[in-house]
Structures are given as structure tokens and as C-alpha cells.
Amino acid sequence: MASTSITVAEYVVNRLADLGIDRVFGVPGDYSFPFDDAIESCDRLKWIVCANELNAAYAADGYARIKGVSILSTTYGVGELSAINGVMGAKSQRLPVFHIVGAPSTQIQKQGLITHHTLGDGVYNNFRALSEAACCVSAYLTPDNVIQEMERVIREALRLSAPAYITVPMDLAKMPVIGTPVKGLPLAQIKRAASDPAALEAAIDFVLGKIQASQSVVALPTQFVANYGALEGLLQFLNQSNIPFATTPMDKAVISEAHPGYLGIYNGMGSSPATLKTTVESADLVLDIGGVVFEDFNTTFWTDNIAQSKLITLGDQFVRMGNTMFTGVTLNDVLTELAKRVRPLSKASTVPSQAMLPLAGASTDPTSSDNFYPRLQRLLKSGDVLVVETGTCVIHTTPMLLPEGVGFQTQTLWGSIGWATPAAEGVCMANQKGRTILVTGDGSHQLTANEIGVMGRYGIQPIIFVLNNNIFGVENVLSEVGPSYDELAKWKYSHIPNAMGCDAWFSARVSTIAELDAAIEKANSFEGASYIEVMIPVSESQPLPLNVQNQIYKTNIPGKA
Numbered sequence: 001m002a003s004t005s006i007t008v009a010e011y012v013v014n015r016l017a018d019l020g021i022d023r024v025f026g027v028p029g030d031y032s033f034p035f036d037d038a039i040e041s042c043d044r045l046k047w048i049v050c051a052n053e054l055n056a057a058y059a060a061d062g063y064a065r066i067k068g069v070s071i072l073s074t075t076y077g078v079g080e081l082s083a084i085n086g087v088m089g090a091k092s093q094r095l096p097v098f099h100i101v102g103a104p105s106t107q108i109q110k111q112g113l114i115t116h117h118t119l120g121d122g123v124y125n126n127f128r129a130l131s132e133a134a135c136c137v138s139a140y141l142t143p144d145n146v147i148q149e150m151e152r153v154i155r156e157a158l159r160l161s162a163p164a165y166i167t168v169p170m171d172l173a174k175m176p177v178i179g180t181p182v183k184g185l186p187l188a189q190i191k192r193a194a195s196d197p198a199a200l201e202a203a204i205d206f207v208l209g210k211i212q213a214s215q216s217v218v219a220l221p222t223q224f225v226a227n228y229g230a231l232e233g234l235l236q237f238l239n240q241s242n243i244p245f246a247t248t249p250m251d252k253a254v255i256s257e258a259h260p261g262y263l264g265i266y267n268g269m270g271s272s273p274a275t276l277k278t279t280v281e282s283a284d285l286v287l288d289i290g291g292v293v294f295e296d297f298n299t300t301f302w303t304d305n306i307a308q309s310k311l312i313t314l315g316d317q318f319v320r321m322g323n324t325m326f327t328g329v330t331l332n333d334v335l336t337e338l339a340k341r342v343r344p345l346s347k348a349s350t351v352p353s354q355a356m357l358p359l360a361g362a363s364t365d366p367t368s369s370d371n372f373y374p375r376l377q378r379l380l381k382s383g384d385v386l387v388v389e390t391g392t393c394v395i396h397t398t399p400m401l402l403p404e405g406v407g408f409q410t411q412t413l414w415g416s417i418g419w420a421t422p423a424a425e426g427v428c429m430a431n432q433k434g435r436t437i438l439v440t441g442d443g444s445h446q447l448t449a450n451e452i453g454v455m456g457r458y459g460i461q462p463i464i465f466v467l468n469n470n471i472f473g474v475e476n477v478l479s480e481v482g483p484s485y486d487e488l489a490k491w492k493y494s495h496i497p498n499a500m501g502c503d504a505w506f507s508a509r510v511s512t513i514a515e516l517d518a519a520i521e522k523a524n525s526f527e528g529a530s531y532i533e534v535m536i537p538v539s540e541s542q543p544l545p546l547n548v549q550n551q552i553y554k555t556n557i558p559g560k561a
């Protein structure tokens with residue numbers, strides 16, 4: 001086999017850039033220098049040096065939500081271990097994040113030298129299993145296996161739609177690749193899987209039969225449809241069939257909420273509008289498209305109640321109803337075939353139209369949730385992506401109707417606070433269609449606020465709202481006395497951009513409606529990033545209705561169920 005002039009590290013980053021990735025999030029480190037240099041010298045990739053590896057992983061998660069794939073680069077041990085929480089979050093979200101980690105050279109390893117970032121025990125693969133656990137596939141690369149291994153890793157990460165772990169000792173990373181390099185396709189041109197025609201035919205007949213035998217059908221499309229490359233098929237199916245649809249909180253806005261078939265948020269007893277629980281559960285047939293996660297926060301503590309006998313799951317490479325299962329079918333093929341053959345329902349006239357939130361309050365009134373969210377809703381326009389942190393803000397924004405073409409990203413299942421600030425950075429860098437608007441609680445922001453300096457450094461222009469109630473508010477769900485551990489250090493948030501070198505940013509702290517309106521107006525017209533700290537009364541830190549609080553209490557406290 002011929003050897004080439006391209007090194008292992010250069011090959012890896014170039015092969016990943018073929019997918020259409022244009023940024024790498026990470027923190028450099030000596031074991032990773034061959035990768036760090038290869039990224040720097042690749043003209044298709046831009047280095048985004050994050051404030052720490054956890055932030056980098058969250059940012060890579062955000063970027064992959066929009067672009068479909070992303071790269072995270074960290075150093076051995078200390079770097080990769082800091083990233084694991086964020087990579088695990090990406091795994092929960094079914095996102096292919098390629099995590100590249102440089103390791104001690106084989107020179108060091110073979111001599112058994114005690115080296116930094118180890119436990120001093122002469123063991124060099126202590127951390128690999130930990131990082132691999134956050135991924136669905138991994139590879140230990142060498143000059144002779146890198147070409148084949150990269151094909152395998154990319155194929156598996158895409159097939160399983162989950163993170164991949166790639167590690168190389170630094171001396172091997174600098175060696176030339178052996179074999180003929182592969183020039184890969186951009187993500188949009190890659191087929192993740194193919195359907196077996198007979199299985200597809202059988203699955204379509206089955207699903208069509210069920211739809212046609214039903215008086216009422218409701219669809220629950222999930223955000224995973226986008227990861228599985230089936231958004232186009234989903235739209236065709238919904239448009240052709242006129243089947244109305246709802247989403248769970250974590251799937252919010254996978255299809256524009258201005259779509260005529262949109263019913264609202266299905267969230268068990270917390271559904272919005274409240275009647276939607278009955279609409280979904282009393283339908284003759286419910287189509288779960290992509291795999292709804294019936295998780296506590298996604299169902300208001302398991303208060304969903306869809307009979308299994310009327311639930312069809314159009315999954316990733318399967319269709320299932322009870323014990324009837326079809327495999328060997330891709331979701332996009334299932335949806336596009338159904339779109340071609342479904343007999344359209346007469347357009348639903350019963351879709352409850354959801355109103356805009358009322359613009360409450362007089363200009364001298366203090367800012368509060370009641371007057372903040374209606375103004376946030378009116379700021380949004382097509383192409384914008386709203387990134388919302390775990391906390392009271394997600395409880396308020398989930399039922400809020402979004403205008404045509406506005407996206408919504410949150411981390412319902414993994415729920416790691418601090419995620420949203422760096423994730424908004426990744427979303428902003430990937431989103432070509434419009435603005436990125438971050439809404440975060442103050443407590444969550446304290447975990448990752450140092451990423452603001454990174455946003456300033458790379459000149460991105462998000463609009464950021466930090467809701468200052470000076471407390472881990474949503475944690476008070478179960479507390480009958482306000483515990484001191486939920487109180488926060490009193491930061492002056494609006495000073496952060498300036499302190500972190502974001503010189504051109506607009507920044508303000510607002511505590512009256514007039515100030516809020518003025519700040520929003522400025523952010524809307526300002527050519528640059530905006531950072532608005534909104535004062536929220538601590539008394540509003542618990543937005544859940546009493547019946548929901550009681551349900552949570554019941555499912556958490558022994559003997560109360």
C-alpha cells in the first residue's frame with residue numbers, strides 16, 4: 001500500500017469536514033496538538049476555542065442540532081472527562097458528535113513513563129471506556145487503519161445517530177496515512193440506510209389500513225425525525241394527509257407551529273391547550289413519528305395515557321404496532337410513500353387556534369413572567385431559533401405559540417443546567433436562516449456564563465435573556481420551606497459581556513416594562529449581539545399549577561401515590 005503525505009490527524013479532520021462541518025468546538029492540549037494543528041491548517045474548518053470542555057460539548061450539541069453533525073476536540077483525560085456530561089447529553093438527543101481525543105504517544109506508553117493527565121499508574125487507557133460510554137462507536141486509530149476506521153465510525157455514528165469517539169496517540173497522529181484517502185460526501189447526500197421494497201410495501205399497507213379504518217387520527221412527530229433525515233417526508237405526509245399533529249415538549253416546533261394542522265403541546269395533564277390531552281387520547285389512532293420519549297418532564301410525570309392498542313410507532317428503521325413489527329424500512333421512505341398513497345382527511349375544522357399571549361402591564365410596572373413572555377413571543381420571526389434552558393423558562397415557553405418558521409431547542413431529557421448558553425453558541429454558528437435567541441435562568445447561566453467571552457471573540461450575534469430571580473427557582477417544586485441551597489450568588493449579569501471583552505455588545509438590566517420594551521426594541525434593530533438581564537420576582541419561581549405540583553409530589557414521595 002502506498003503511503004501518502006497527509007497525516008492521520010489531517011486525514012481525520014478533513015474526512016469529517018467532507019460532511020459539511022465548518023467549525024470545531026474544543027480546548028487544545030499537548031496530546032492533541034497534531035489534531036489542533038490539523039484543524040488550524042484545514043481551510044474548511046474554523047477553531048472555536050471554548051471556555052472549557054463541557055461548554056465545548058454543549059456547543060457541539062447545539063451545532064449538531066442544526067447541521068446534523070459536529071466535531072468536538074479535547075485532550076486526553078482532563079479534557080475528555082470534562083466533556084462527558086455534554087457528550088452524554090448529545091447521545092440522549094441522538095446527535096452524531098465526533099469527539100476527537102489525542103492521547104500520549106506510543107513512545108511514552110511502551111516505555112511505561114509516568115506522564116501528566118494520568119493517575120501515575122502507568123495505565124494509558126483508563127479513560128477510554130468512560131468516553132466511549134457516551135458514544136455509540138469508537139476507534140483507536142493508526143496510520144494503517146485510519147482510512148477504513150473513519151468510514152466505519154462515520155457510517156455507524158450516522159446509522160445510530162449518536163456520538164462517536166476517536167482517539168489517537170500523538171506520535172501516530174503525526175504519521176502519514178497508509179492507503180488511498182477517501183473523499184466523502186456531504187451529509188445531505190448520504191443515505192443512512194435503505195428500505196427493503198417488500199418490507200416497505202407491507203408496512204405501508206398496514207399503516208394505510210389502520211389510518212383508513214379510523215375516524216380520528218392524530219400524529220405526534222418528534223425532533224428525532226430531523227436526525228433521521230426524514231423532515232421532508234414528514235412535511236409531505238402531514239400536508240397530504242391533513243392529519244392534525246401535536247408535539248411533546250421536547251419535540252416542540254419540529255414542524256412550524258404555524259402549520260394549519262398544529263394542535264398544540266401534548267404533555268399529559270400539562271397539555272396545552274388543556275383539551276389536547278383528550279383530543280390525543282380519544283383519537284382512534286395515534287401515529288408516533290420518530291419515537292416519542294414518554295419521560296417524566298415530557299409527559300407531566302407520566303400522566304400520558306395513550307392506549308398501546310391504538311399507537312403506531314413509525315420509528316428509525318422500523319414500524320411497530322403492538323406485536324406487529326416491520327423492519328428494514330427507513331422513516332423517510334415510510335413517510336414519503338404514505339404521503340403518496342394516503343387518502344386525505346377532510347381538513348380538520350376543529351383545530352383549536354391558540355392565541356398570542358396577552359400583552360400585560362403598564363410601562364412603570366416591574367418586569368415579571370406575565371409581561372416578559374408575551375414580549376419574547378412578539379420578538380420572534382421566521383428563521384429564528386429559540387434556545388431555552390431547563391428551569392422555569394422552559395415551563396413558560398413550552399406552551400407559547402411560536403410564529404411561522406421559528407425553531408425551538410431545549411434539553412428536556414438530559415436536563416443538564418448550563419447547557420443552553422454554550423448550546424446557543426453552537427446553534428448560532430450553524431443557523432444560517434435567522435437569529436438565535438437564548439432564554440436562560442440565572443442559576444443555570446452561572447454554570448457556563450464564561451462562554452459569553454467566546455461568543456464575543458468569534459463575533460456571533462445572539463440575543464440573550466438572563467432571567468434574574470436570584471434563585472434556583474424551579475427546584476422549589478418540592479420544597480415547603482425555601483432552602484438556602486437554592487439561593488444564588490448575586491451576580492451583576494449585565495456586566496458580564498463587558499467584563500468578558502464583548503465590546504460591541506448591547507447590554508442592559510431591565511426591571512420595568514418600559515425598560516424591557518426599550519431593550520427589546522434596541523436588540524431588534526441593533527447590528528450586534530444583545531444581552532438583557534430581566535429582573536423576575538422570586539415569588540414567581542414556581543410556575544407549575546397546583547395539580548401538577550401535587551402529581552410531582554405524589555410520584556416522588558413514598559406513600560403518597
Ligand SMILES: Cc1ncc(C[n+]2csc(CCOP(=O)(O)OP(=O)(O)O)c2C)c(N)n1
Binds near residue numbers: 472
Ligand atoms: C448539571 C445540573 N445540575 C443541577 C441540576 C438541578 N437543577 C435543575 S433546575 C435547577 C435550577 C435552575 O435555576 P435557574 O436557572 O435560576 O432557573 P429558574 O428556575 O430560577 O428560572 C437545578 C439546580 C441540573 N438539572 N443539572
Ligand SMILES: [Mg+2]
Binds near residue numbers: 442467468470471472
Ligand atoms: Mg433563577
